[in-house]
Amino acid sequence: MDKLLLMMNLIIKKGIMLCSFALMLQSCGSNKFLTDKHFAYLEAQSSRTLKAIPDYGDTVIPRNVNKGSGKWHYVGYQDWTSGFWPGELWYLYEATGNQKWKTEADKFSRLLTPLSQMPAIDHDLGFMVYNSFGNGYRLTGNPDYKEILLRSADTLATLFNPKVGTILSWPRPVPNMEWPQHNTIMDNMINLELLFWASKNGGSQKLYDMAVSHAEVTMKNQFRPDYTSYHVVIYDKETGKKIKAVTHQGYADNSMWARGQSWAIYGYTMCYRETKNPEFLDFAQKVTDVYLNKLPADLIPFWDFNDPDIPNAPRDASAAAVTASALLELSTFVPDKSKAKEYRQKAEKMLAELSSDGYLSKNTNSAFLLHSTGHKPNNSEVDASIIYADYYYIEALLRLKKLKEGQTILSVLK
The missing domain is CATH 1.50.10.10 (Glycosyltransferase)
Known part of the structure; x- marks a missing residue:
């Protein structure tokens, strides 16, 4: 009997351990989402990142931590990933209501303001501006953010080629892209959200039409019969004819890059x-x-x-x-x-x-x-x-x- 009780106690203890912080989305037997614990972790990690960010220079936006490094690599506002860090901070503000995150989100978002005041560097204005100022406007209604978003949508629209029906992704030479022909990458689907938003918030109806056209042309040309996607399609910039489809960041042109x-x-x-x-x-x-x-x-x-x-x-x-x-x-x-x-x-x-x-x-x-x-x-x-x-x-x-x-x-x- 003593041995049986001992075994039962061990099983109970093991069960409790399995319901630890590592399984935040699910508590024992209840499938309850442990939001408080989870967002506390996200806040703690982001606070550590904030403390590590340099307080000077132009490259202060976290991009990645390479394996074995432990330290963030920082980029400037023109990097395609620049909107994700301020966007993350806006989400923390939304999740917690903590004014600290609102202040930091505003500070890092405003670093990206020049993107709305310069010619388009590529299609990633959606990732950069909508994830930062877009989330900020959704949560605060700040009219400054709205103006930046609308200007950025108009800037993104300058990359639309009506002969092709899509937005040019990389307006510069990239290996295997047949420059100066027209390239469109799958990532660009996410940037359409900026155009849709702008068309409903004071921008032109043409922005909506461009987004729809881009999605339709991509749907027709950028997928295989089994609905797996190519990363890039190259079009003739004058005729709109599809030249080729490739997978720039995947294993091979015929593979499905995750x-x-x-x-x-x-x-x-x-x-x-x-x-x-x-x-x-x-x-x-x-x-x-x-x-x-x-x-x-x-x-x-x-x-x-x-x-x-x-x-x-x-x-x-x-x-x-x-x-x-x-x-x-x-x-x-x-x-x-x-x-x-x-x-x-x-x-x-x-x-x-x-x-x-x-x-x-x-x-x-x-x-x-x-x-x-x-x-x-x-x-x-x-x-x-x-x-x-x-x-x-x-x-x-x-x-x-x-x-x-x-x-x-x-x-x-x-």
């Missing part, structure tokens, strides 16, 4: 929200289903689904975070209740895995997450902590919190 597919999932979900075009909703599900069907058991993708080194290939937590956030929104649109439930459950499982000891940065560095892959063919940011992984991670957590509280994805937490 983050590229996640951009497609997120982008077409957002396009349906903004247009209510059923074709976009149907397409969002098609690009989602092929991604989900190819995932490993833990739902965190390898950086490219076709890398022959799998299962020893690097993972990409950033793709998982982007997809989890998109799935939460997509689950609110899908009319098939069983499919909507599947998308919601998959998103929660992705977030649970990202919130495990295997992916949380904790004391390794002050980012939120480990194990993202930026540009493996260039051996850049491989198995690193990357700011956009953190951004979409906190976005997904906020979206889940809102849904659990009966709010909409785009509502402001009270």
Whole structure:
């Protein structure tokens, strides 16, 4: 009997340990989202990052922590990732109501103001300006932010080529892009949100039309018959004819680069929200289903689904975070209740895995997450902590919190 009691006590203790901070999204037996503990972790990590940021110079925006480093690499406002850090700070303000985060979010957002006062450097104005000033305007209604957003949308629109029907992604020579022909990358789907927003907030109807055209032309030309995506399509800038499709940051031109597919999932979900075009909703599900069907058991993708080194290939937590956030929104649109439930459950499982000891940065560095892959063919940011992984991670957590509280994805937490 004594031995039996001892064994039972050990089992109970082990069960309690398994319900530790590492499984923040799920408490023992109740599937309760532990928001307070979770956002306390995010606040603590971001506070550590704030303390480490240099208080001088032009490169003070965190971008990545390379494996084995422990220290952030900083960039200036013209880097394509510059909007994610201020966006993360705005999300922290929304999650906590702490004025500290509002003050810091405003400070780092305003570093990006020159982007609205200069010619377009590339398509990433959406990532840069909408994630920073866009979140700021949503939470504060600051008219200064609105003016910057509208000017930036007009700047982004200058890259639209009506002969092709899409926005030029890289207005400069990039290897294998046939410059000066017209290139369009899958990431650009996310930047359409800035155009949609502007068209509803004082901007021209043409901005809406450009965004719709871009999504439609991309849907027609940038996917294989099985709905996996190419990273880039090159078009003849004069005729609009498709020249070729390549996968610049993936394993091969015929492979499915994980983050590229996640951009497609997120982008077409957002396009349906903004247009209510059923074709976009149907397409969002098609690009989602092929991604989900190819995932490993833990739902965190390898950086490219076709890398022959799998299962020893690097993972990409950033793709998982982007997809989890998109799935939460997509689950609110899908009319098939069983499919909507599947998308919601998959998103929660992705977030649970990202919130495990295997992916949380904790004391390794002050980012939120480990194990993202930026540009493996260039051996850049491989198995690193990357700011956009953190951004979409906190976005997904906020979206889940809102849904659990009966709010909409785009509502402001009270």
